Amino acid sequence: MNETTLLDEQRWQAVLARNPQADGQFVFAVLTTGIFCRPSCRARHALRQNVRFFPDADSAVAAGFRPCKRCQPDKAHPQQQRLDKVAIACRLLEQDTPVTLEQLATAVGISPYHFHRLFKSVTGMTPKAWQQAFRARRLRNMLAESDTVTDAVLAAGFPDSSSYYRQADAALGMTARQFRRGGDDADIRYALSDCSLGRCLVAESERGICAILLADSDEQLLAELHTIFPHARNVQGDEAMLERVAQVIRRLDRADAPFTLPLDLRGTAFQLQVWQALRELPAGATISYQRLAQQLGKPGAVRAVASACAANKLAIVIPCHRVVRGDGALSGYRWGIARKAQLLQREAKKEEN
Numbered sequence: 001m002n003e004t005t006l007l008d009e010q011r012w013q014a015v016l017a018r019n020p021q022a023d024g025q026f027v028f029a030v031l032t033t034g035i036f037c038r039p040s041c042r043a044r045h046a047l048r049q050n051v052r053f054f055p056d057a058d059s060a061v062a063a064g065f066r067p068c069k070r071c072q073p074d075k076a077h078p079q080q081q082r083l084d085k086v087a088i089a090c091r092l093l094e095q096d097t098p099v100t101l102e103q104l105a106t107a108v109g110i111s112p113y114h115f116h117r118l119f120k121s122v123t124g125m126t127p128k129a130w131q132q133a134f135r136a137r138r139l140r141n142m143l144a145e146s147d148t149v150t151d152a153v154l155a156a157g158f159p160d161s162s163s164y165y166r167q168a169d170a171a172l173g174m175t176a177r178q179f180r181r182g183g184d185d186a187d188i189r190y191a192l193s194d195c196s197l198g199r200c201l202v203a204e205s206e207r208g209i210c211a212i213l214l215a216d217s218d219e220q221l222l223a224e225l226h227t228i229f230p231h232a233r234n235v236q237g238d239e240a241m242l243e244r245v246a247q248v249i250r251r252l253d254r255a256d257a258p259f260t261l262p263l264d265l266r267g268t269a270f271q272l273q274v275w276q277a278l279r280e281l282p283a284g285a286t287i288s289y290q291r292l293a294q295q296l297g298k299p300g301a302v303r304a305v306a307s308a309c310a311a312n313k314l315a316i317v318i319p320c321h322r323v324v325r326g327d328g329a330l331s332g333y334r335w336g337i338a339r340k341a342q343l344l345q346r347e348a349k350k351e352e353n
Contacts, residue, residue: 011053014039027073028053029065036060041071083297085110086122093131101127122297123273130269188229189237191245192218195252197339200315201225202245204237208262211313212248214335228313252316255283255347259317267311270301274308275318283319284347288326310334316343 014022022039029036030046036054037043054060057067057074067074075081085108092099092107104127105115119127188210190203195214201221203211211228215221225234237245250257265272273296281287289309293301309320312334321340325331333340 008053011039012048012051015051016045018042026053026055027057027060029060029063034065035068036065036073037068038071038073041068041073043068043070082118083122085115086119086297089115089119089127090123090130093127099131125269125272125276129272188225188232188234189241190225190234191237191241192221193245193249195249197252197315197335197342200249200252202248203229203234204241204244205264207264209244209248209314209317210264210266212252212315212317213313214315214339248317255316255319263314263317265314267308270298270304271308271311274305275312275314278309278312278319278322279317281319281322286322286324286328286344288324288328289331290326292323306331319343322347 011022011026011028015028018040020040025039027036027038029052031050031052032046036057052063054063054065061067061074088108089104092104101112101116104119105112108115110118116126119125119130123130188203188205190201190211193200193202197214198216199214199218199221201211201213201215201218201224202209203213203225211225213221213224215224222234244261247257247259247261251259265275267275274292277292277295287295289302289305290299293299293305296305298304305323309323310332312318312320315321315335321333321343323331330337330340330344
C-alpha cells in the first residue's frame with residue numbers, strides 16, 4: 001500500500017467516525033452527488049468507492065464539486081466562526097461607550113443567552129468581567145501618562161458618573177491615587193504558617209486573598225511579598241485572619257478541600273482568562289501550554305500562557321502546577337520543580353484511589 005492510499009484510508013476512517021478534529025485538514029467529495037463535505041458532516045455516508053479526498057475546499061470546487069449546504073465546508077470552521085464572533089464583541093467592549101449584553105448579541109447575530117455562554121466558554125470570563133479587566137489594564141497605563149487621576153479614569157473608559165471612582169478603585173484593588181503612588185497606604189495583611197509543602201505565607205487585601213506563597217523560610221516569603229507589593233503597608237494579620245488562613249492551608253494540603261474565600265486577582269485580561277481556565281481544571285489532570293492556548297482560542301499565545309502561569313501569585317488555588325510541556329515533562333514553577341512534582345504525584349495518587 002503506497003503512502004497516498006494509506007493517507008486516504010486514514011481520512012476515510014475519520015469520515016466514518018465523523019471526527020471533528022479532522023475538519024480543516026481535508027474535505028471529501030462524493031462522485032454520485034457532486035457534493036463535498038467536512039469530515040464531521042452528519043449526512044448519510046456514501047460508498048467508499050464513490051468518495052474522493054481533497055486538501056481543501058478550493059481544490060474540490062476546482063474539480064467541479066459543490067459545497068454541502070449542511071456542513072458548509074467552504075466557510076470558516078464552526079469553531080473559528082465562534083471565535084470571530086467573540087473577537088467582534090471584544091472590540092465593541094473596548095469602546096468607551098457602554099454596551100449592553102443585548103447589543104453585543106445583536107452585533108454577532110445570536111441570542112443574548114447563547115452569546116453569554118459562548119463568550120464565557122471562549123474567554124473564561126463574562127462580557128462584563130472582561131470589560132472591567134480591559135479597563136483596569138488601560139487604567140494602569142493611563143495613570144502613568146495622564147496629568148490627573150480623573151483624566152486617567154475617564155480615558156480608561158469608566159463612565160462619567162458619581163460611582164466611576166468606586167468602579168476604578170475596585171478594578172485596581174486600591175484607590176487610583178494609591179496605585180499611582182505605587183500602592184502607598186494600601187494595607188496588605190499576611191500570616192505565616194506550616195503546610196505540607198514547607199512554609200507558607202497568605203496575604204489578603206480589602207478585596208480578598210491576594211497572595212499564597214511557598215518557600216523554605218519565612219525570610220524568603222517576606223522578601224517575595226515585598227517584591228509583589230513594594231509600596232504597600234505589609235502588616236501581620238489578626239486572629240480573624242488566622243481562621244481564614246486555616247482554610248487556605250487545608251486547600252494546600254488537600255486539593256478537594258472546600259475553598260470559599262474571595263480572591264483579589266490582579267492581572268491583565270489575558271492572565272485572568274488563563275487563571276480561570278486553570279481553576280476549572282480538575283485535580284489529577286494536566287494540560288500543556290499549547291493545549292491551554294488553543295483552548296483559549298489563541299493557539300499562537302503559548303509564551304503568553306507560560307508568562308501568565310509564572311505571574312500567578314496564588315499557589316494551588318490557581319493550579320498552575322498542572323501545566324506541563326507538550327511532551328508531558330515538568331517545566332518551570334514559581335515555587336520550585338520539586339514542589340510541582342510533589343503536587344502532581346499527590347493528585348495522581350488520589351485519583352487512582
